[in-house]
Amino acid sequence: MTSTTEQSERGGINVARLLMSFGPLMFLALLIVVFTVLKPSFIDPINIFNIMRQISITGLIALGMTFVILTAGIDLSVGSLLAFCGMVAAVVAKGGTANTLSLSTFGAQGYGWFAALLAAVVVGALAGGVQGFAITRLKVPPFVVTLGGLTVFRGLTLTISNGGPISGFDASMRWFGTGLIGPVPVPAIIFAAAAILCHIALRYTRYGRAVYAVGGNAEAARLSGLRVDRILISVYVIVGFFAGLAAFVLSARLNSSEAVAGIGYELTVISAVVIGGTSLFGGIGSVGGTVVGAALIGVLQNGLQFNNVSSYTQSIVIGLILILAVAFDRWLKSRVRR
Amino acid sequence: MTSTTEQSERGGINVARLLMSFGPLMFLALLIVVFTVLKPSFIDPINIFNIMRQISITGLIALGMTFVILTAGIDLSVGSLLAFCGMVAAVVAKGGTANTLSLSTFGAQGYGWFAALLAAVVVGALAGGVQGFAITRLKVPPFVVTLGGLTVFRGLTLTISNGGPISGFDASMRWFGTGLIGPVPVPAIIFAAAAILCHIALRYTRYGRAVYAVGGNAEAARLSGLRVDRILISVYVIVGFFAGLAAFVLSARLNSSEAVAGIGYELTVISAVVIGGTSLFGGIGSVGGTVVGAALIGVLQNGLQFNNVSSYTQSIVIGLILILAVAFDRWLKSRVRR
């Protein structure tokens, strides 16, 4: 028994065993089946691509959050940072801080999508770095620093935009949100590519090993010669980078950067990570789990909307299923492991 | 040096030393001085009582949250649970689930304030117990269970009230929110009494010490013969109870129970606890710290509003000061302690 689970842990692919050993994945499969039975058009490619596009925004941030949580940290600022980076991207794309409200898609005088993208991810990474610095140098717990960040970045965003949205980007930028490559939405492709990169980084590089070690036991990591502070700062840079990237994609998708974007995302994002099996106490978790967690949430929301379930009932059902999915996972693990 | 700080830790009161050893308290004092210099009417008793009334709602919940966080747990559901308990209290007080929007203060046909209070705290405690049960028996991490609770209780609240508020309670109930005893607002007195009780419970009872032990190292606590599961369940019951109590006071104060009450409170409440020096990893913290944390947030908000600082700037300033207050505390501790 031991050897079989180990195999699957090492990445050997065996769908049945994977399903059996990882509760959330099984739940995801189950949900897809149920929703399809309820309304077969649920698995129309259009809808599947919709779901992929929808989870790509919080999913991207969740990838970065996986790094943070693996080190036993947390980042509550991601929703605000998303809004902030989106606003920065908009300002760069439109070439001014003016609260321009024009929807004219053609009259853009800004610096183009590339500059906007660059600005978003650089600002995101920098903001993450500053928070990481406060965490490691000022020794303030991540919860407090990023809670501060949550309100600071929101305030900055509102200040830049004076509360309003900045809208109307050129087609080349909008492609990142609404374009297709073949039948597949660009945001989904960006998300998938980012997930694969993150998986490789965590699973197959020194850096990834170091992240797990710092989360597993920071003191032992320090005594083993890891530069713990640098690694901690780096994970906040990474999540900031992803918040910036997600902001760019979201702005491109909505053709608008809003000051109120991303409110409450921190909880959705952290849920995706935690439902995916990453421990809030650090050291345990995987990118694959996060992707499944994000997909579970996305499928659940979409499926309930698809069936026009009242929004009150939706809340109740989503809450219960999230708990059940994780409970089921724990139950499976407690049976398989011993 | 050793003996003196220990004394103050053990409850000996020495204001100067207390200030020096506990950063947030010093920050609080500093803020009060600054705001008073800026506008002397800041320390008008009326304003001080306003602040006390304002922090009493989140403060009450923060007391319960202190127990939870001391066990290394977390409760994200408190905001929703507050709304839920408030709605239950309203239904009991008004004697029906009807979505009555009437403001008639006199035509109440319900079961009176006592039944409403009882209903609120019992429902809160029960809801907390159910969550505690899921945490200990289903082995689902508190973050996930209470995140589920967050959406479930909100959905239930909206379902009960069909989205709208239930308003108009009788004077005896409203007294708990708006009344005065001497010059002191009733909510402030309730908060102060609850804080003292919690302090005694945590510091001077076996139960309280067991809570610290479980948070310090749950496995060691189990090996030492403590009933860890029961203690864990109990802290969620406690925080649920306080959510119910806070809901009752809030409804009495606003003369209305709203389905949207308490949104985002989880973060305010957890901030108060964490700024007050309680560690999210459990085992370290105090009720006194939580009270200071809640007061710090309340004073900051009131003071900035008092000086007509623009709302966007307020966000930025509050975020930065929260981080600074904790950073300062860490710095003090690294230098002064013993």
Add this chain to the structure above:
Amino acid sequence: QDKLTILGSVPSLGFPFFVHMLNQIKAEAQAQGVNLVESDGQNSAPKQTADIEAALVQKVNAIVISPLDVNALAPAIEQAVQAGVPVVTIDRRVDGVEGILAHVGADNVKGGEAEAQAMVAAFPNGAKIFHLQGQPGAGPAIDRNKGVHNVLDPMKDKYQIIFEQTANFARAEALSVTEAGLAANGKPDAIICANDDMALGAVEACAARNFTDVKIYGFDALPEALVAVRDGKLAGTVEQFPGEQSRTAVQIAVAYARDKTEPKEKLVLLTPVVIGKDNLDKAERLGETK
């Protein structure tokens, strides 16, 4: 004598609608030569209550407020009235508090009705409708929803709401909710949204599926929505004249605070208007569009 000071309080500066409202209050206060204490309710009744309490301590001379919730803010407003401070409410009317100086508003229920009627007028032979509601439990969401249903419920057979979901007043959510609705139900004839942000999100969702002839209705008449109406992307948006409401309210409040001038009318109701391509000039904020 010192300059008068008034409190201007709006429910949430996270929404452009209220940003505009507060800006107009600011502008009028400046024009009247009074100081303004600004308050952002941050979408929380206790926060807006606290702001009123703080303002009372500072002895403001008058209060102009758009209450987040008409019930939950009643005690705070009552407290102000009892303290002898004149209160003018904007947009949402607080019942049951005696002694409010005046109310200036355009009822959200009426706005919802107007929105639905505009849709009915566009589809005299009936229509399949998506309805995007605002944040569950929030005052305007409740009222606008009520208005829409007041009109459509009696004509259920002709005007079917086949998909009704909340999108929390947010553009991103409206986009994904509409996407799900379109995938599940195909193309509707019209989409009624409880604010412009959601309407603009729905526009993006329809555009992505090339459903350009769906008639989408918004609410609030934000400049961005006006542009969308001009460009034919939105069928209409409900104008409630928040600027005019705000300025009028400030005028009434200041006049009373100065020399006890009673307002001519205690109840100033502006009729909400659905702005379409043909009556764009009626929109208050047309000047802000480019």
Add this chain to the structure above:
Amino acid sequence: MPTAEAAAPSPSPALLAVEGVTKRFAGVTALNDVSLEVRPGEILGLLGENGAGKSTLLKILSGVMPPSSGRIVFDGVEFNPHNPQDAKRLGIVTIYQELSLIPTLTVAENIFIGRAPLGRFGLVSWRKMEEDSRAIIARVGLDLDPATPVSALSVAEQQLVEIARALSLKSRLIIMDEPTSALTETEVQKLMSIMGRLRKDGVAIMFVTHRLEEASAICDRMTVLRDGRLAGHLDRDKGPSGGPIKLPKIIEKMVGRAASELYARPTLRDVAGDVRLSVRGLRTVRDPQAPHAIVLEGVDLDLKAGEILGVAGLVGSGRTELARAIFGADRIAAGTITLDGKTIAPETPADAIALGIGLVPEDRKHQAIFAALGILTNFSIAALGRYSNGLGFMAERRERQALASYRKALSIRMASPEQPIEGLSGGNQQKVILARWLARDPKVLIVDEPTRGVDVGAKAEVHQILVQLAGRGIAIMMISSELPEVLAVSDRIVTMRRGRITGEMPGIEATEEKLMELMALDQTQEATQ
């Protein structure tokens, strides 16, 4: 075999009887049909190699986990504890191998966990609790402020606190899983005399240790486990003198073959190496978080290439501080460190490691292992550079090969490289940590209590490895509380006391008596300062 021995007439009825207990974990049978008994007023030694199943058995007895099959009878009644409290209620008190104190609480609270003395109004009386605990820890020779948080104590002090707590509970059976692994001779002596007294009072004691002299000195009987099976029982010699059980007999039972000599005295090796590491006037800063901690008061030390330098001292003599200061783990107030003639100033362990210094810390659980991570990660974490390519990708094949070879060389018992290290027995964990540093091939290797919790066989292996490493020119500083070990392996020995070096001698000239004298001196006088 067991049946034959059980046939011997028992002096008194058993207090505890274990009958055919088996415990299976995924893939491992930790205990296989084990039976034994303990009588009142008897000290039973439970011995066996690392991973033999000792701790597993004790955990079953104290209600931490249920057996897969088998029966336990306590005081004539069948006993099925569901949790530690059930065992506690019957008077079974346990000292666990992995310390189970609560780090955030004070010493006093840990001693009185769950039973704090109550004063007025039924509220906890802190004063009484602290007074009582001062007396309780004094019994084991600890003189600490009971209000100190446990997190500020050294491992040895924690072990003493845990022992003190166990002794303060009303008990009929005390189970001790390696209570002495971090203690020095003096404390062990104290514990032995307390155990003797308890025996007189009719308390039964089950005692696990890897220090066989200790076991042989105190135990009335021994039960030996091998690979989860009962290897046999040993009784104190029945002669008129009642002599202790001889070590070779124990070892033979444990490892299943005749024992060679346990600690080979070092031959006088020719350590002609140059001075590799030199420390002059080293002082450390007082840590505000641990105010009573020892600080170095000016340490001078030379360590030659190819030499094993033993460092002896009592608990709290500052040996660990010395190691940490050299390693860059603690801040230095004054002094210089030179490595191969060049002055170095490592500010972090990473700096020290980059310069070629390695440290196996004393507190395995908190400072060395990544409990939930796999053995492979635990093994390679200090040498990631060695097992990755230029792009930062792990060279897993090489990494696995290296682990496999150390697994063989150190005979590490494990299921697979992915197995979480927390599933290994203590001794095997220690070997993985040693392998971690061997993989880096350091110039200077500091080992702090390198064989804490390691069984005799493995201990000898570790010693051999240290000697081999020294033979390759590595300078080794070995801190150990076990004097026989220090004597066995060191080419040169220094002693420490209160943050100072108090003596130095070549390994072959040293004896326990000489060292003790230099280590202890006027302890009482200084304590009263």
